[in-house]
Amino acid sequence: MPMTDNSAGKTGAAPEGVRARDRLALLTADNAAVPLPAGVQAITAILLAVLLIALPWLGLGYRFLSIAITTLYTAIGLYGLGLQFGQAGIMSVGHAALMGVGAYASAILSVQLGFGFWTSLPFAMALSAIVGGVIGLPTLRVGGQHYIIITFCFCALFVVVLTNGGTFTGSATGLDVGSVTPLPGINFDKLSNNYYLVLAALFLALSATYLIGNSRYGRTLRAIRENEQLARSVGINVDLHKLGVLMVSGLFAGLAGVLQLYYLRHISPTLFGAFPSLYLALMVMLGGARYLYGPLIGAVIVNFLPEVLNLDPVDSRIAYGVCLLLVILLLPGGVGAGIKNVYCAVRGGLEKQGGGTNGRA
C-alpha cells in the first residue's frame, strides 16, 4: 500500500540502511509537530517579507500584481481556515460564504449608510466572526463529515438569500463600492498601494497564526483535534475552544472579504458560492493546513499555476483537480509538509556526512 505513515513527530533524518521505500515514507511524512530551529524560522520569515515587500518594484507588470493581490487576500481567508482545520481539526467547505458575509456587510454599510473602508471594516469583521460562531454551533453536536455538509448547505443557502435579497443585497448583479478611503498621503487607487494594504493585512494574519499556534491556546486546540474525549476529561472546555477558533477564523474571513470587496469594487453572489468555497478547501489542503506558510503556498500555487502554465480556465481546473489528488495520495500533509521534509532530509544527510549523529531536524 503506498499510504505513508503519517504520525506527527517522526524524525526527518533517515537512519542508516533504510530501503528506498522507507526513505520515501520519511519524505512524505507529516512533520508539522517537529519544530524547526529558531534561526531557520527567522531567516525564512525575513526572506519572505523582503520578497513580498519588494514585489511591486520587480517590474512584473500590472497583471502579475493583480494576481498577487488576489493571492494575498485569499491567503488571509485561508489562514482562518488553516487555523480551524490545521489546529482544531474542523474542516469547512463553506468558507467563501464567511468571506462573503464580511464583504456584503461592508458593501451594504457603504451603500445604505455611506460607511467607508476603515469604518465598515470592524463591523464586517465582527459580523463574520459572529456568523462563524453561529454556523459553528452544530460542531458541538455533530462532527466530521456531517459538519462539512452543514457548512456546504450554509454556503448554498447564503447564495440563495443574496440572490433573492432584492435591492438590499443587489440580487444576482451584486453591489458596487467606491475605492478605499485614502489615508494622508496614501491613495489606494494606485495598484501597488492596494497591494501593500493587503500585504499588511496578510502579515497581521500570519503573525496571529504564529502566535496562536505557539500559545497555550494553540496547544489546547491541537489536544482537542487529537483526542476530544481526552481533552474534555482533563478539564478543557472543548465547546468554548471550538467556538473560539471558529470565531477567530471568521474574523480572518471578514478581513479577507472586505479586502476582496475593495479590490474588486464589485461583488456578486457567485463569488461566495459553492465553487469558491471548495477551492478554498483545496488550497488549504494543497498547501498544508498545519504549516505556518502552508495556506500561503496553497494560494500561490492555485492562483499562479494557470498563469505560469498558460492554461485556459478549463484546463487549469483539471490541473487543480489532478494536483489535489496527487497531493492527497502522495503527500497527505500538503506541499508545506513536502518542503519541510526535504529540508529535514537534506539536513539529516549533511549531519551524517559531517560525522554527526542523526539528530532530530
Place this chain on the structure above:
Amino acid sequence: MDIFVQQLVNSLSVASVTILIGIGITLIFGLAGIVNFAHGEFLMVGGMATWFMVGAGMNFFVALVFAGLLVGALGFAAERCLFRFTLNRPMNGFIMSIGLSVILQHAVIRVFNEFQKSITDPVGLVWTIGGVDVTAMRAIVVAITAVIVAITYFGISRSRYGMALRASVSDRDTAELMGIPVRRYVTGVFIYGSLLAGIGGALMISLFPITPFTGSVIIIRGFAVSLIGGLGNVGGAVVGGLVLGLVDGLSAGYGYPEWTDAYSLVVMILILVLRPQGLLGGTLGPKAS
C-alpha cells in the same frame, strides 16, 4: 385540484431521480464509508453519455444500460485508484472526491462543451387519466426507479450478501474473521452506487436538459436525501427523496419558487443538527475524524 394532482405526478418523477442518487450516496457513504462528492458528477457523466449515444442513433433504453455500465466502470476505477487508499482517513477521501468532481466536470466541458444538452422524449406518448396528463416517459422513470429500489432493498435486507455487508459495517474486524472479504464488498458497493448514478443520469436527461454543472447542484440534494433518511438506509432514502421531491415540486407550483433551493437546504441543516442519525435511523456513517 387537477393542477395539484398534475404537480404531484410531476414531482414524483423528479423525486425518482433524486431517490436514485440518494440511494447511491446512502450506500456508499453509509455502508462503504466513503464520502464521494463526485457522485453528482457520476450522474452527470451518465446523462452526457446517454446524450451522446442517443445522438449517435442508439435506442434510449440501450443507451441507459450502457450509461449505467460506463459509470459503474468509472466508479470501479475511482475506487481502485483513489478511494481505497483513504479508507482509514475519510476526510482525505472526501477532499479527493472534490478534486475528482472538478476533474470530471471540466473533462466533460473539454470533450463536449459547457452548454446544456437534451434529448427528445424517447417515448413521446402522453396518457390522459381522469383529466391529468401523464407523460409516458415520466411514468417509465418512476417504474424503473421502483424496480431498482425494490432490488436494492431486498438485496440489502434479505440476501446473504446484504447481510454480510451489514455485518462488515457494524463490526469490520469480526466480519473479516468470519471470512467476509470486506474490501471486496466496499468495492462492490461503490460500483453498484455508481451504476445507479449512471442510470439516474440517463433518466434525468430524458426528463430535463442537463449541463456539465448539473452534478454539483444535484449532489447536495443526494446528500440531503441520504442524510434525511439515515445513512445506509434504503427505505430512508426513498422517504427522503419523496419528501424533498414533493417540497420542491409543490413549492415550485405554489409558494415562492425562487426560494425552492432554500427549503431543501433548511430541511437538511435542521435534520443534520437535530437528528444526525436521520429520520429513520441508520449508521452514523464512517467514524468522524
